[in-house]
Amino acid sequence: MKDSFCIASWVQSVKIMKSLFFITLFNLLFATGYAQDAYVKLPLTKNSCPTYIISEDIIANESALAALENLIDEVYILKDKPNRKEHRFFNLTENGIIFISIKEEIPFKTQSELNKFFGINTDNDVYVNGYLLENPNYKISTKSIVDIELVKPDSENKLEYKTINVWTLTKDQRINGCSGQNVN
Numbered sequence: 419m420k421d422s423f424c425i426a427s428w429v430q431s432v433k434i435m436k437s438l439f440f441i442t443l444f445n446l447l448f449a450t451g452y453a454q455d456a457y458v459k460l461p462l463t464k465n466s467c468p469t470y471i472i473s474e475d476i477i478a479n480e481s482a483l484a485a486l487e488n489l490i491d492e493v494y495i496l497k498d499k500p501n502r503k504e505h506r507f508f509n510l511t512e513n514g515i516i517f518i519s520i521k522e523e524i525p526f527k528t529q530s531e532l533n534k535f536f537g538i539n540t541d542n543d544v545y546v547n548g549y550l551l552e553n554p555n556y557k558i559s560t561k562s563i564v565d566i567e568l569v570k571p572d573s574e575n576k577l578e579y580k581t582i583n584v585w586t587l588t589k590d591q592r593i594n595g596c597s598g599q600n601v602n
Contacts, residue, residue, distance in 0.1 A: 463548025
């Protein structure tokens with residue numbers, strides 16, 4: 419009787435261990451898959467404003483759009499979360515992204531022009547509102563630039579070299595969000 423009890427107890431332990439193994443494996447796979455689509459941003463980036471992209475590659479802000487109101491052809495709001503492999507704008511979508519087509523070209527600066535102005539390598543990374551621009555073709559509307567920070571490598575940001583962070587948001591928007599948001 420004792421032997422059959424030990425065997426039954428052992429079988430039940432094996433079943434529990436198997437279940438725990440599969441639960442752990444599932445969690446590990448889920449966490450790893452999700453981590454691949456993490457947003458690349460500077461530490462302490464906490465803004466909650468959407469990104470505005472004009473004519474497919476010019477990053478702007480609300481105030482620049484207000485000035486272009488009569489030139490807007492089309493507005494497209496991305497509802498679903500894209501994936502990094504298929505969408506060059508993935509890293510800019512954490513707070514939503516709005517695409518705008520306009521009838522005229524607007525003044526802008528390229529990433530390399532901004533880097534050159536700050537005396538750093540023209541190929542260095544550029545961040546906008548704390549988020550890395552993963553595509554070098556993105557430009558920034560000159561009318562949307564509120565502030566530019568030169569960010570030096572340190573133990574917190576883990577950067578390899580100096581970079582710039584272009585703010586298209588005011589300090590108030592960085593803290594309190596944007597006017598068009600539905601705040602609960």
